[in-house]
Amino acid sequence: MNIYVLIKRTFDTEEKIAVSNGKIQEDGAEFIINPYDEYAIEEAIQVRDEHGGEVTVVTMGEEEAEKQLRTALAMGADKAVLINTEDDLEELDQFTVASVLAEYLKDKEADLILAGNVAIDGGSGQVGPRVAERLGINCVTTITDLKIDGSDVTIVRDMEGDSETIKTSLPLLVTAQQGLNEPRYPSLPGIMKAKKKPLEELELDDLDIEEDDVEAKVETVEVYLPPKKEAGRILEGDLSDQVSELASLLRNEAKVI
Amino acid sequence: MEADTLLYRGGSFLYGPAEADTVFTPEDFTEEHRMIAQTAKRFLEQDVRPQNEVLENQDFGKVKELLQKAGDLGLLGHSVPEAYGGLGLDKISKGLVGEMLGSGGGYSVAHSNHTCIATLPITYFGTEEQKGKYLPKLASGEFLGAYCLTEPNAGSDALAAQTTARLNETGTHYILNGTKMFITNAEFADTFITYAKVDGKAFTAFIVEKDFPGLSLGPEEQKMGIKSSSTRPVIFEDCEVPAENLLGEVGKGHVIALNVLNLGRFNLGSACMGASKYGLGLTLGYVKERRQFGRTIADFGATQEKIASMAMRIYAAESLQYRTAGYLEEALGGLYDAEDQGLIAKRMMEYAAECAVCKVYGSETLDAVADEALQLHGGYGYIKEYGVEQMYRDSRINRIFEGTNEINRLLIPMNLLKAAMKGQVPLPDLVEQAATEMNAPQVEEIGPVSREAEAVKAVRRVFLMSVGLAYETYGDKLGEEQAVLIKLADMAIALYAAESAVLRTEKAVAENGEEREKLKRHLTQALIDELLLSVEMDARQLIQSAVDNPQLGSATAAVTAELSRLQRGGTADTKRKIALAQLEAGRYVS
Numbered sequence: 059m060n061i062y063v064l065i066k067r068t069f070d071t072e073e074k075i076a077v078s079n080g081k082i083q084e085d086g087a088e089f090i091i092n093p094y095d096e097y098a099i100e101e102a103i104q105v106r107d108e109h110g111g112e113v114t115v116v117t118m119g120e121e122e123a124e125k126q127l128r129t130a131l132a133m134g135a136d137k138a139v140l141i142n143t144e145d146d147l148e149e150l151d152q153f154t155v156a157s158v159l160a161e162y163l164k165d166k167e168a169d170l171i172l173a174g175n176v177a178i179d180g181g182s183g184q185v186g187p188r189v190a191e192r193l194g195i196n197c198v199t200t201i202t203d204l205k206i207d208g209s210d211v212t213i214v215r216d217m218e219g220d221s222e223t224i225k226t227s228l229p230l231l232v233t234a235q236q237g238l239n240e241p242r243y244p245s246l247p248g249i250m251k252a253k254k255k256p257l258e259e260l261e262l263d264d265l266d267i268e269e270d271d272v273e274a275k276v277e278t279v280e281v282y283l284p285p286k287k288e289a290g291r292i293l294e295g296d297l298s299d300q301v302s303e304l305a306s307l308l309r310n311e312a313k314v315i
Numbered sequence: 316m317e318a319d320t321l322l323y324r325g326g327s328f329l330y331g332p333a334e335a336d337t338v339f340t341p342e343d344f345t346e347e348h349r350m351i352a353q354t355a356k357r358f359l360e361q362d363v364r365p366q367n368e369v370l371e372n373q374d375f376g377k378v379k380e381l382l383q384k385a386g387d388l389g390l391l392g393h394s395v396p397e398a399y400g401g402l403g404l405d406k407i408s409k410g411l412v413g414e415m416l417g418s419g420g421g422y423s424v425a426h427s428n429h430t431c432i433a434t435l436p437i438t439y440f441g442t443e444e445q446k447g448k449y450l451p452k453l454a455s456g457e458f459l460g461a462y463c464l465t466e467p468n469a470g471s472d473a474l475a476a477q478t479t480a481r482l483n484e485t486g487t488h489y490i491l492n493g494t495k496m497f498i499t500n501a502e503f504a505d506t507f508i509t510y511a512k513v514d515g516k517a518f519t520a521f522i523v524e525k526d527f528p529g530l531s532l533g534p535e536e537q538k539m540g541i542k543s544s545s546t547r548p549v550i551f552e553d554c555e556v557p558a559e560n561l562l563g564e565v566g567k568g569h570v571i572a573l574n575v576l577n578l579g580r581f582n583l584g585s586a587c588m589g590a591s592k593y594g595l596g597l598t599l600g601y602v603k604e605r606r607q608f609g610r611t612i613a614d615f616g617a618t619q620e621k622i623a624s625m626a627m628r629i630y631a632a633e634s635l636q637y638r639t640a641g642y643l644e645e646a647l648g649g650l651y652d653a654e655d656q657g658l659i660a661k662r663m664m665e666y667a668a669e670c671a672v673c674k675v676y677g678s679e680t681l682d683a684v685a686d687e688a689l690q691l692h693g694g695y696g697y698i699k700e701y702g703v704e705q706m707y708r709d710s711r712i713n714r715i716f717e718g719t720n721e722i723n724r725l726l727i728p729m730n731l732l733k734a735a736m737k738g739q740v741p742l743p744d745l746v747e748q749a750a751t752e753m754n755a756p757q758v759e760e761i762g763p764v765s766r767e768a769e770a771v772k773a774v775r776r777v778f779l780m781s782v783g784l785a786y787e788t789y790g791d792k793l794g795e796e797q798a799v800l801i802k803l804a805d806m807a808i809a810l811y812a813a814e815s816a817v818l819r820t821e822k823a824v825a826e827n828g829e830e831r832e833k834l835k836r837h838l839t840q841a842l843i844d845e846l847l848l849s850v851e852m853d854a855r856q857l858i859q860s861a862v863d864n865p866q867l868g869s870a871t872a873a874v875t876a877e878l879s880r881l882q883r884g885g886t887a888d889t890k891r892k893i894a895l896a897q898l899e900a901g902r903y904v905s
Contacts, residue, residue: 074900086831125346132350243357246389246402249350 059111059206061165063102063187064159064173065130067094071178079130080281091126094174096241097234101204102172103134104239109206111169113147118155118161120144124257131252132244138257146262146269151276152180156188158272161265163193171231175200183233190231198224200235325665328811329731330745330779332772335821339407339641341633341905342823351393351408355415358388370422370543371705373535375502378425378543379459382585386456390416391430395438396651400451400890403651406644409578410585410636417589420709421543428499428544429453429587431579433460435882436508436520436571439650439659445522449506462506463495463523463549464572471722473510474518478551479509487558489513489521491529491551497716502545509551510568517566521556529554540708553807563656570656574663577670579717581639584673587681587713588632592903594681594706595625598688599901601701605693612691619894620887621687623841626897627890628680630838630905633643635676635815639669668730671723672811675804678713678720685710721797724804728782729794746783749776753877763824763836764817767843770881771814774846777854777874778806784870788861802857809846809853834896834905837889844886851878852904 069075070088075201088127091099096187102113115130117123118141141158145151163171173186183199190197202221203214209228216235244252247254293300308315345354362384369377385391395401396410416423434453437445452458469475478493491511498507507523507530533548563571599622602613610619646662685707689696696703714720735742753776762768785799793799806888807889809897820839823832854874862870895905
């Protein structure tokens with residue numbers, strides 16, 4: 059089976075985010091594989107081990123993302139591809155990433171493509187479905203179970219607390235939700251082997267993509283941190299007074315209604 | 316390659332400077348190092364830590380299970396050669412695994428006991444057959460190992476062992492008799508590296524398997540801490556050990572025992588440093604939450620001062636650990652497949668003084684951190700569920716095993732004195748040179764930590780002057796003056812710690828610039844501020860107890876003049892900045 063996993067390099071969940079000059083400061087920060095993508099990698103490895111085939115992990119971004127690809131290789135993926143856009147693109151949005159990834163994948167005859175449900179940084183959850191749409195293949199998001207029998211696929215997907223069982227078929231793109239599996243972490247022999255596994259680096263030119271065609275459609279107006287959480291207030295007095303005070307506060311102070 | 320070809324001679328920090336670009340620092344980790352560290356960390360956090368309660372209840376089956384899982388991950392095979400089923404990784408990786416597992420309490424002890432002293436004797440001193448038979452299993456965790464050196468009447472004085480070995484009449488087996496004490500992993504060990512005296516005289520090592528007839532275990536000890544590591548006596552009653560299981564040569568057991576301990580001490584330092592970082596992290600979490608007098612206790616100056624002190628010690632411990640790892644790698648990296656046991660032994664002994672510093676500084680850092688961590692937790696620190704209580708109990712053994720800190724301290728100046736006796740180090744010239752320089756100090760360097768670099772030189776001069784004074788007083792009997800030797804050791808340890816931190820900071824600033832390495836500068840400045848005072852006190856105490864009255868005044872004045880010229884104001888402000896950085900990050904940062 060020909061399996062692809064789309065992964066993203068993100069801030070370590072333990073990192074404190076600092077903003078200066080309208081940008082998130084990356085200096086000295088630790089980066090990890092987006093945790094939802096780890097479920098996708100794990101599932102890909104398990105599917106390969108059961109059905110045979112090859113797992114290729116793909117990411118897009120800058121040179122530094124090679125580290126996350128190496129980690130995926132150390133976990134057990136077979137090959138890795140970095141689409142390096144460092145010199146070509148200043149801004150990436152869901153449109154850009156999905157367009158480039160789909161362009162890369164279109165002639166790969168992938169049977170199964172896995173991605174994370176969302177990235178913990180941008181959190182759009184759009185790249186996976188957009189890629190499927192562009193490739194014209196089936197797509198199921200937020201999956202928590204995956205069974206493949208020939209080209210028939212049975213999936214359980216998370217429905218915000220409930221679950222739904224779906225029957226579909228390959229080729230297919232799925233996005234992984236927490237609970238799909240318990241991602242392994244690389245063993246030391248895995249880390250040593252990863253050094254020798256192929257890691258291909260491509261640029262937009264290699265994919266015959268014009269920068270203008272994939273230019274980001276999202277314009278970032280401002281970047282700022284959420285306001286500091288203020289101490290709570292306890293309203294007192296008669297219940298009906300409290301309700302009207304609350305309503306007035308929500309309208310006039312918080313301005314949410 | 317002879318020992319002479321090593322770039323850095325063991326123990327030479329005591330009498331000569333090193334250059335920043337020759338030391339290995341945590342900033343030099345490769346991507347592979349980071350990945351290895353990450354795996355060890357995840358194993359500890361996801362597999363070991365959640366089992367803590369089970370482990371503390373001495374469910375040794377769980378310990379064994381975890382060790383086997385560690386084996387599957389390659390965490391037992393980092394120091395076993397590739398040819399024998401291991402990974403043959405460098406000593407930096409060994410240090411990183413030790414550090415990352417360090418906060419695992421008893422599990423950490425069981426783990427490093429297995430990978431270090433229970434496996435390394437075979438790795439470096441085994442025959443090809445012995446390596447082929449045991450190493451793949453020890454690397455995978457199929458076999459777990461123990462190390463039997465200590466006896467009821469032979470602790471620090473290990474060579475006084477009473478366990479005997481006698482070759483049987485047919486020459487097929489050695490017959491072992493005796494009792495070994497405090498044997499870690501005894502409960503489930505498959506192999507026991509055991510020292511016994513052949514014919515009651517020749518101290519020799521053997522590989523004993525658990526099923527060899529005549530081996531039995533005494534009862535589990537009730538320990539103060541590290542409860543999840545099994546500790547039992549191992550009893551040999553006419554225990555039959557096949558002759559081919561003799562390790563090394565008859566009468567050469569001490570070579571193995573003492574050499575392997577060096578790596579054990581290095582590893583213990585790594586583990587303690589890792590545990591110290593964990594302790595600081597726990598404390599930072601607590602002081603940011605705990606409110607008294609209407610503020611978090613993290614706001615208080617007294618808290619911040621303690622936080623900064625912890626971070627400074629950890630920074631020094633980390634710097635000296637990886638500096639030593641770099642030296643060990645240079646000396647031993649190419650020797651995984653070496654046949655020349657003489658060379659291996661020489662190389663393992665080369666950094667005995669540095670390994671002793673790792674052990675002493677690491678274990679005392681952890682004890683200091685555990686103590687203040689508990690203090691900052693207040694009454695809750697004394698309650699089991701906060702975890703600090705366990706850390707406090709687990710920490711204490713580190714100053715005792717792998718050679719007590721006193722034995723390790725004595726070794727440091729003694730090694731220097733012995734090298735001087737053998738004419739390997741021109742000690743009298745060095746002492747004289749130090750005295751000359753003290754009379755005419757020259758501050759040449761201009762750099763981000765030039766005062767600190769100069770302070771390192773001053774500490775070295777004071778150390779050498781103190782050695783000179785002590786030798787003048789006691790002559791060849793100095794070796795028997797333990798109180799004096801321990802003072803010298805304290806200065807030597809401070810010297811290695813200070814120099815390692817300064818060199819690391821210099822290197823980091825050269826690489827990343829002063830602005831990005833501001834915190835390292837602060838850590839180094841404050842560390843030096845305090846070490847200057849402690850070294851002055853050590854030197855003055857030594858002078859007071861060792862030097863005759865007429866000389867006392869001038870010697871003391873010389874020490875004070877040399878060190879106090881480097882004093883700097885503003886320590887409190889620097890320490891506050893250090894503390895705020897730690898608090899902001901919520902974990903140890905440098």
